[in-house]
Amino acid sequence: MRVGVFGTGDVGKTLGSALITLGHEVMMGAREAQNPKALEWAASQGARASVGTFAEAAAFGELLILSTLGAANPAVLTAAGAENLAGKVLIDTTNPLDFSRGFPPTLAVAGQDSGGEQVQRLAPEARVVKAFNSVGSPLMFRPNLPGGPPTMFICGNDAAAKAQVTALLGDFGWEVEDSGDIRSSRYLEGLCLLWVLRGAIHGQWGHAFKLLRA
Amino acid sequence: MRVGVFGTGDVGKTLGSALITLGHEVMMGAREAQNPKALEWAASQGARASVGTFAEAAAFGELLILSTLGAANPAVLTAAGAENLAGKVLIDTTNPLDFSRGFPPTLAVAGQDSGGEQVQRLAPEARVVKAFNSVGSPLMFRPNLPGGPPTMFICGNDAAAKAQVTALLGDFGWEVEDSGDIRSSRYLEGLCLLWVLRGAIHGQWGHAFKLLRA
Numbered sequence: 001m002r003v004g005v006f007g008t009g010d011v012g013k014t015l016g017s018a019l020i021t022l023g024h025e026v027m028m029g030a031r032e033a034q035n036p037k038a039l040e041w042a043a044s045q046g047a048r049a050s051v052g053t054f055a056e057a058a059a060f061g062e063l064l065i066l067s068t069l070g071a072a073n074p075a076v077l078t079a080a081g082a083e084n085l086a087g088k089v090l091i092d093t094t095n096p097l098d099f100s101r102g103f104p105p106t107l108a109v110a111g112q113d114s115g116g117e118q119v120q121r122l123a124p125e126a127r128v129v130k131a132f133n134s135v136g137s138p139l140m141f142r143p144n145l146p147g148g149p150p151t152m153f154i155c156g157n158d159a160a161a162k163a164q165v166t167a168l169l170g171d172f173g174w175e176v177e178d179s180g181d182i183r184s185s186r187y188l189e190g191l192c193l194l195w196v197l198r199g200a201i202h203g204q205w206g207h208a209f210k211l212l213r214a
Numbered sequence: 215m216r217v218g219v220f221g222t223g224d225v226g227k228t229l230g231s232a233l234i235t236l237g238h239e240v241m242m243g244a245r246e247a248q249n250p251k252a253l254e255w256a257a258s259q260g261a262r263a264s265v266g267t268f269a270e271a272a273a274f275g276e277l278l279i280l281s282t283l284g285a286a287n288p289a290v291l292t293a294a295g296a297e298n299l300a301g302k303v304l305i306d307t308t309n310p311l312d313f314s315r316g317f318p319p320t321l322a323v324a325g326q327d328s329g330g331e332q333v334q335r336l337a338p339e340a341r342v343v344k345a346f347n348s349v350g351s352p353l354m355f356r357p358n359l360p361g362g363p364p365t366m367f368i369c370g371n372d373a374a375a376k377a378q379v380t381a382l383l384g385d386f387g388w389e390v391e392d393s394g395d396i397r398s399s400r401y402l403e404g405l406c407l408l409w410v411l412r413g414a415i416h417g418q419w420g421h422a423f424k425l426l427r428a
Contacts, residue, residue, distance in 0.1 A: 111325025111399070145426040147361055152308060179411045186324070187411070190404030194367060196403075197393045198425070206428025211412070212359040214420025 004029055004061025005053055006076050007068035008037035010137040011093055015065055018141035020045045022171055029057025035044065060086030062090070063164070064126070068110075070094040070115050078123040082210065086125035089161040092116050092185075093132040095192045104200040107189055116185025127161035128182055129154055131169065135193040135208045136199075143208055150208035151175045154189060155184035166197040177211050218243055218275025220268055220290050221282035222251040224351040225307055229279055232355035234259045236385055243271025244291065272298030277305070277378070278340070284308040284329050291336040300339035303375040306330050306399075307346040307405045318414040321403055328400025330369065340421075341375035342396055343368055343384065348405040349422045350413075356387040357422055364422035365389045367405060369398035391425050 001024045005016045008030050015158075016026045025048045028038040038051040058064060058080035068076045073094060077085065096115035098108035109115050116130040131154040132140055144149055152174040156162050166176040179188065191209065199205045215238045217232045222244050230240045242252040252265040272278060273295035282290045287308060291299065310329035312322035323329050330344040331416045345368040346354055355409050357364055364389040380390045387399075394404065405423065413419045 105393075106326075107400075112320075116308070145428055147424065147426050150426050177412060178415060179408055180318075181417055184408070184411060186321075187404035187407045190401035191408065193401045194398070194405065197398060198391060200396055201392060201394055202251050204427070210361065210424045210426050211421050212361050212364050212424050214359055 001025070001063060002027070002061055003063045003065060005067060006057060006080065008035055008041065009067065011067040011132070011140070012065070013041050013049060014058065014137040014140050015067060015093070015132065016041065016049065017170060020048050021141075024048070024172045026050070027052050027056040027057045027060040029060035029080070031105045033122070037045065041139040046068055054079040055081045055084060056212050061088065063089050064173070065091045066119065067093045073115070073119055073161050074122055074159070077119070080125070082123070083126065085123045090119070091121055091165060092095045092119045092128050092130050094119070095189050102197050103128055104193070107193060110186065114185035114189050116155065116182050116184070116188065120182045127156065127158035129156035129158070129161050129165045130185045130188050131165050132181065133188055134195050139208050140207065145206070145208055147210065149173055149175050151177050151211040153177045153188050153189060153209070155179045155182055156208060157181045190213055215239070215277060216241070216275050217277045217279065218271035219279045219281060220279070220294065222249055223344070225281040225354070227255050228351040228354050229281060229307070229346065230255065230263065231259060232264050232386060235355075238262070240264070241266050241271045241274040241324060241392050243268040243294070243303050251273045258426070260305060263272070267345065268293040269295045269298060273303065277303050277342045278328065279305045279307060281307045282364050283416070284310045285328070286338055287329070287333055296337070296339065302340055303338055303378055304340040304342050305346065306333045306335070306344050307402050309347050318407070318410050321407060324400065324403070324423070328399035328403050330402065334371065334396045341370065342370035343372070343375050343379045343395065344402050345369035345379050347402055348361065348399070348409050349407070350419055352421050353420065354386065359422055361424065363387055363389050365391050365425040367393050367402050367423070369393045369396055369402060371395045
């Protein structure tokens with residue numbers, strides 16, 4: 001599968017490398033086609049890794065992953081181009097974090113809206129699935145925790161898109177819980193804050209949620 | 215310990231009965247001192263169970279539990295009386311659920327506020343701890359789930375109050391995760407919705423969250 005990953009941060013690099021490990025082809029997109037972090041990442045990953053602009057990565061990918069800073073989502077999705085997003089599964093890993101009052105952050109968008117809903121509005125023809133937003137990047141691929149595997153909570157409006165992401169999450173070593181349509185991003189982004197708060201309070205970041213089922 | 219439980223619904227009865235089982239004395243408070251559901255519950259529980267008004271239950275309890283409908287919180291806490299709440303640990307089990315658009319509900323209070331913060335404002339001299347709000351009543355006491363025990367996420371402004379609730383939750387069979395001050399109710403109430411959504415989507419209600427820790 002060809003995957004376009006938007007973003008050169010820890011999440012983009014982690015997911016990109018994991019997809020390479022699983023045998024997929026990955027183009028990492030950035031504002032500039034010659035982004036140094038993207039080039040360095042691709043050089044470390046071999047022949048199935050490449051770099052490009054957001055638009056080039058969007059055109060390349062059969063599956064797309066949004067892993068830039070949440071605040072950049074409008075600019076990134078505009079740069080990606082609606083024609084390159086249309087009809088594709090777009091995994092939204094971002095959170096609308098507000099650090100203006102320090103750490104821990106709060107949610108800049110909450111209540112009757114969410115970052116995930118904004119992403120779906122920004123890319124109305126994409127099939128947005130919220131995932132990977134409630135755990136840190138070191139645990140995203142093959143998490144090895146006592147009592148695991150952990151559960152990835154996902155949501156989105158398109159059942160087939162969620163089924164595809166569910167299968168991918170299985171390859172990544174996760175159980176999956178479908179929490180409904182994209183409006184449930186409101187709660188998944190709150191779950192991110194619960195994840196962050198444990199880190200902020202205890203100084204420990206190696207944790208993840210699991211849904212215990214009778 | 216003497217415990218005042220506000221509310222005669224499933225949560226109030228479940229927590230009241232659990233506390234009786236653990237050897238505590240419980241007064242179930244309702245609007246009317248002779249509430250039939252409270253009387254029936256007390257009759258089933260023996261000598262350590264009693265009934266009273268909200269004010270009588272508040273005066274009786276060293277520990278107080280708010281388990282009425284979230285929409286009733288202002289009326290219940292006013293009826294309980296500020297002088298009966300002052301200085302006491304008040305466990306807020308409620309959620310500000312809005313069923314006006316059908317099922318599943320949404321959060322009537324969200325974004326930069328939460329039900330838990332409202333409760334703390336309504337009872338400013340009580341030491342509010344949010345707990346028991348993200349799981350259904352059948353699992354609140356001695357939950358027996360594969361992979362358990364589950365984790366109760368709690369929050370509140372008073373560390374000693376949270377320590378007391380943490381100990382009680384241990385007696386109930388739960389692990390505990392302190393998610394910070396009462397503002398974290400925003401995320402704990404979102405967690406309630408994730409709990410509800412699994413039930414709404416899958417028709418299964420025997421689930422609970424666990425935090426896996428490295």
